[in-house]
Amino acid sequence: MLDLAVIVNNFRFLVVQGLLGLGGFTGGTLRLAIPAIVLGFVLGIFVGVARLARARWIRLPATLYVEFFRGVPLVMVIFWIWFIIPQLLRLPIPEYGVALTAFVIFEAAYFGEIVRAGIQSVPRGQVEAATALGLTRAQALRFVVLPQAIRNMVPALVTQMIVLFKDTSLASIIGYVDLTKAAQIVNNREIRPFELYLFIAVVYFVFTYSMSRVAGRFERRLA
Amino acid sequence: MRYEFKWSVLWSGQSGSWLLQGLVTTLAISGLAWLLAVALGIVSGALRTVPWKPLRAVATFYVEFFRNVPLLVWMFFWYFGVPPLLPQVAREWLFDHAAEFWAAMCALGVYHGARMSEVIRSGIQSIPRTQFEAAVAMGLTTFQVYRLVIVPIALRLIVPPATSESLNLLKNSSVALTISVAELTFQTRQIETYTARAIEALTAGTVIYLVLCVGIATVMARVERHFAIPGLITRGG
Numbered sequence: 294m295l296d297l298a299v300i301v302n303n304f305r306f307l308v309v310q311g312l313l314g315l316g317g318f319t320g321g322t323l324r325l326a327i328p329a330i331v332l333g334f335v336l337g338i339f340v341g342v343a344r345l346a347r348a349r350w351i352r353l354p355a356t357l358y359v360e361f362f363r364g365v366p367l368v369m370v371i372f373w374i375w376f377i378i379p380q381l382l383r384l385p386i387p388e389y390g391v392a393l394t395a396f397v398i399f400e401a402a403y404f405g406e407i408v409r410a411g412i413q414s415v416p417r418g419q420v421e422a423a424t425a426l427g428l429t430r431a432q433a434l435r436f437v438v439l440p441q442a443i444r445n446m447v448p449a450l451v452t453q454m455i456v457l458f459k460d461t462s463l464a465s466i467i468g469y470v471d472l473t474k475a476a477q478i479v480n481n482r483e484i485r486p487f488e489l490y491l492f493i494a495v496v497y498f499v500f501t502y503s504m505s506r507v508a509g510r511f512e513r514r515l516a
Numbered sequence: 517m518r519y520e521f522k523w524s525v526l527w528s529g530q531s532g533s534w535l536l537q538g539l540v541t542t543l544a545i546s547g548l549a550w551l552l553a554v555a556l557g558i559v560s561g562a563l564r565t566v567p568w569k570p571l572r573a574v575a576t577f578y579v580e581f582f583r584n585v586p587l588l589v590w591m592f593f594w595y596f597g598v599p600p601l602l603p604q605v606a607r608e609w610l611f612d613h614a615a616e617f618w619a620a621m622c623a624l625g626v627y628h629g630a631r632m633s634e635v636i637r638s639g640i641q642s643i644p645r646t647q648f649e650a651a652v653a654m655g656l657t658t659f660q661v662y663r664l665v666i667v668p669i670a671l672r673l674i675v676p677p678a679t680s681e682s683l684n685l686l687k688n689s690s691v692a693l694t695i696s697v698a699e700l701t702f703q704t705r706q707i708e709t710y711t712a713r714a715i716e717a718l719t720a721g722t723v724i725y726l727v728l729c730v731g732i733a734t735v736m737a738r739v740e741r742h743f744a745i746p747g748l749i750t751r752g753g
Contacts, residue, residue: 364683364729365722366690368701373722376714380519455584462586466694473588486596494585494593501584 299485300492311475312496320470325389326461329396330454336397337404342434344409355405362402367460371395375467392464400457407453411446412438451508455501462497472496525711526720535720538703545617545699546686549624553685556629561636575633582630587691590627595619595695620692628685635681639674640666672743679736683729690725700724 300307314321343355362370374395378386415438423433465474476489483489525531556578563575582590595616599607610618643666651661693702704721708714 360730361726364687364726364733366687366701366725368690368693369704369718369722369725372701372705373718376708376718380714459584459586462588463691465588473586473592476589477592480596486592487598487601490589490593490597494581494589497585497589498581502580505584 296485296488299479299483299488303479303483306479307472307475307493308496310470311472311493319387319389320474322458322461322471322473325392325396325464325469325471326458329393329400329461330457332393332397333400333457334404334450336401338408340401340405341408341412344405345412359402359405362399363406367395367399367463368466370399371463371467374398388464388467388469391467392461392469396457396460396464400453400460403453403456404450407446407449408442410449411442414445415441447508447512451504455504458501458504459497519715521716522713523716525707525713525716529710531707531711531717531720534703534706535700535724538698538700538721539724541617541697542686542689542699545621545624545692545697546689549621549628549689550682550685552621552625553628553632556626557632557636560629560633561640564633564637565640579630579633582627583634587623587627587688588694590623591620591691591695594623594626598622616692616695616697620689620695620697624685624689624692628681628688631681631684632678635674635677639670639677642673643669669745672740672745675736675740675743679733679740683732686728686732687725 309315310320312322314324340355340358343351344359346352346355371392375391378391378394419437419441420433423437424430428436461471462473464471465477468474470478472493476493480486480489526535560575560578563571564579566572598619599610599615602610647665647669648661651665656664689699690701692699693705696702698706700721704717707717707720711717
């Protein structure tokens with residue numbers, strides 16, 4: 294029935310290259326997911342703050358950005374970047390660069406919405422009190438609003454990080470060797486789809502489920 | 517270097533009919549998967565509230581395992597992993613009748629069913645217990661309480677998150693191109709392959725997705741406003 298030898302024999306390739314991308318390999322789910330989460334969140338902070346700006350010429354492009362990327366599949370965005378960047382820069386970009394760019398641009402729209410909702414969840418009185426204490430608008434945002442907003446954002450942020458972690462599997466469509474692609478490569482040789490795909494499903498699950506458990510504990514401590 | 521646009525590739529030759537076929541397939545697969553997702557969501561959402569623990573554990577396992585694994589992995593699992601386990605007759609029938617379509621439908625429906633389950637559960641949990649108690653105090657039977665109070669409120673609370681989850685399903689149907697279902701993104705890529713016009717082809721696909729998503733979201737926002745209960749639901753925006 295279940296042939297676990299296929300997992301044991303290819304464990305090194307699946308986990309060291311596919312999941313971690315260590316040892317001189319050019320792939321890896323984590324090598325893509327971690328920078329994508331960090332950069333996507335940083336860009337998302339700018340997008341979220343821009344959506345609440347007073348000036349219309351800042352607010353409108355940010356709103357269009359969010360609405361556009363939330364109305365388009367991620368697969369489509371990956372193909373856009375894949376075709377457009379080589380055209381613009383006139384040089385070939387490795388799959389890693391294409392995938393990372395696509396994830397950061399796409400996920401920033403979702404992170405931006407979370408940041409916006411988090412900022413709006415801070416009562417207006419806090420801003421007014423900060424202003425009354427003589428803080429500038431930027432200082433009030435930096436020292437009063439954002440620290441409170443980030444606390445409120447934690448659950449939604451973690452959910453989005455889990456979504457992004459799962460989405461990195463789509464980088465395999467353009468040939469990036471992540472965990473999913475590694476399983477595909479092994480399967481082409483061994484023809485053991487049930488065992489291999491179930492195995493990587495369990496690996497993804499271990500990561501995403503423990504992320505949500507850690508977040509739950511962290512959330513209770515902050516509250 | 518300047519790029520010379522040539523939009524006519526979208527309506528000359530077969531491109532137009534490919535886009536249309538892609539749109540029809542996307543809508544068909546999303547519609548069927550949506551029905552499956554809602555059914556699974558309601559059943560598993562309800563099972564998570566029953567007093568018998570093993571049943572609750574099964575429902576919880578389904579929800580947590582299926583929504584925490586990438587959809588792409590489920591696509592491969594249902595397309596490559598499941599058919600070899602089926603009896604010979606069923607397998608042959610399946611591969612004569614668009615196996616990739618049914619595999620993608622199962623992958624989408626079962627994955628989003630787990631996510632829909634969470635939407636439904638949190639909708640029901642957000643109804644204050646006092647609503648139930650007040651309805652009982654007014655002399656309604658349990659059946660009447662559900663029909664006249666709980667379900668109407670729950671449906672209204674669920675509309676916004678269920679809409680955004682349904683749109684996620686629609687957008688995620690694009691992942692089906694990995695197992696060569698000829699849906700919209702697949703057809704966009706096909707036009708690109710035949711005409712070597714990447715920007716025009718991708719623009720066409722992107723605009724169709726945007727129109728679908730923004731259109732559905734606008735209609736549902738209107739539905740939500742129309743049925744809103746004053747004082748119960750406040751929504752920013």
